[in-house]
Amino acid sequence: MKYQTRKKAILLLADGTIFHGKSVANNEGTAFGEVCFNTGMTGYQEIFTDPSYFGQLMVTTNAHIGNYGTNKDEVESNSVKIAGLICKNFSYEYSRPSADLSLEQFSEESKLFAISDVDTRALVSYIRDNGAMNAVISTEVDNVEGLKQQLQKIPSMVGLELSSKVSTKEPYFFGKENAKYKIAALDIGIKKNILRNLAKRDAYIKVFPYNATFKDLSDWNPDGYFISNGPGDPEPLEDAILTAKEIIANDKPLFGICLGHQVIALANGVSTYKMHNGHRGINHPIMNLVTGKGEITSQNHGFAINREETEANKELEITHVHLNDQTVAGIRMKNKKVFSVQYHPEASPGPHDAEYLFDQFFEMIGSSVN
Structure with missing residues (x-):
């Protein structure tokens, strides 16, 4: 398996709930935003570049993300607009002949921070019950208290002009x-x-x-x-x-x-x-x-x-x-x-x-x- 030594990562919700995962590739980073989920089985590249998602951490409910790669013509704006990606299985390889890049390469070029191996079924169920809220994804797994303090400073989507x-x-x-x-x-x-x-x-x-x-x-x-x-x-x-x-x-x-x-x-x-x-x-x-x-x-x-x-x-x-x-x-x-x-x-x-x-x-x- 590619990147067997991927770094541990967490998703920390505003109410203190934590979900565990791993970084995509060997990336390190932290990203803040309002966590939300999309139930589409396809179209991840269009979703990531949709300006309507600006400032949001995207949870993809489809179990596999990246398996058909990316194509330069399948974008909805000139850059990635989501704040970060949370998924179950991140596919490093792709099988579509018309793809230009793998999702990994696309993410690297777009500076999109992503974490995978998250129990997205449990996460989506939790969001459905408790509502969309601010969150942070990070490889700073030993700095939970520091992340909580930073998360408290992120403004609510209510009243936010974007x-x-x-x-x-x-x-x-x-x-x-x-x-x-x-x-x-x-x-x-x-x-x-x-x-x-x-x-x-x-x-x-x-x-x-x-x-x-x-x-x-x-x-x-x-x-x-x-x-x-x-x-x-x-x-x-x-x-x-x-x-x-x-x-x-x-x-x-x-x-x-x-x-x-x-x-x-x-x-x-x-x-x-x-x-x-x-x-x-x-x-x-x-x-x-x-x-x-x-x-x-x-x-x-x-x-x-x-x-x-x-x-x-x-x-x-x-x-x-x-x-x-x-x-x-x-x-x-x-x-x-x-x-x-x-x-x-x-x-x-x-x-x-x-x-x-x-x-x-x-x-x-x-x-x-x-």
Whole structure:
């Protein structure tokens, strides 16, 4: 077996619970973040590079991670965004012909600190019962008290604004300049596959920083507006919420995904809250209340919008619900060209049941332009 002398490692949770494991390869290190888990059987590279996971320690529930290597085209941003990786079996070898690197090589290049040989079944069960919380993974197994003191200084995800950490610093373009539609996208943690889905529907996208104003976006004279997914608590995103309010006030076509969905809700006076342990995986069941059809979806969020406030809001209609817990998974405005979903219709990884939402966005834009 490769790396038979791997270093001992621990996962220390904020409540003092400890899980034991080993470092991946012979690495030494320490990483802090909010611990969460993803139930997907595939797509680890896309998960690791998803900006929505910024600041989180990722527990992968699939027993084997790394067995199909990595590919340079299967990334959702320009770098790894998770704070660290916790897994059961880390595969140093891979069998996929189209892979560029092993996950070990990818982790080394990305400076991703990972630990393996953790009882992830027990860990996920514990998180499900006790909720997502801050944690630390480390090879400093003899410094538990010191790690506890450092862990106490890590801020809670509640009230934490993280979009500024992952958003573009300057506007940039995606797609073909001579495309039929122009879309202004507010980047609060955007995934590349969202841009691909917009572009393949004949759109030219200009991506703006998280704090761009409505004037910044509208000066480009776009046909439609989009607010992306992203990490952290939505309530501190005052600039994005104001921009959403002005897009709505000016009766422009608007589509939001994940964190963008929460921003649109906040712009309509609906509050958000931190969930017990969130939804993260590629097999989450959704009911489309408009069509009566079910969807299997890709999800990644730790916050949700208040259902009672949404139902009481005369401007809003709930269009989708999560069938596991009845949380709001989609809304639309009754008298505006605005809708949003809590999940990821672009998938990557995940099923494509919800790709029709991109088509609906462009149908809405078409009816607005014509």
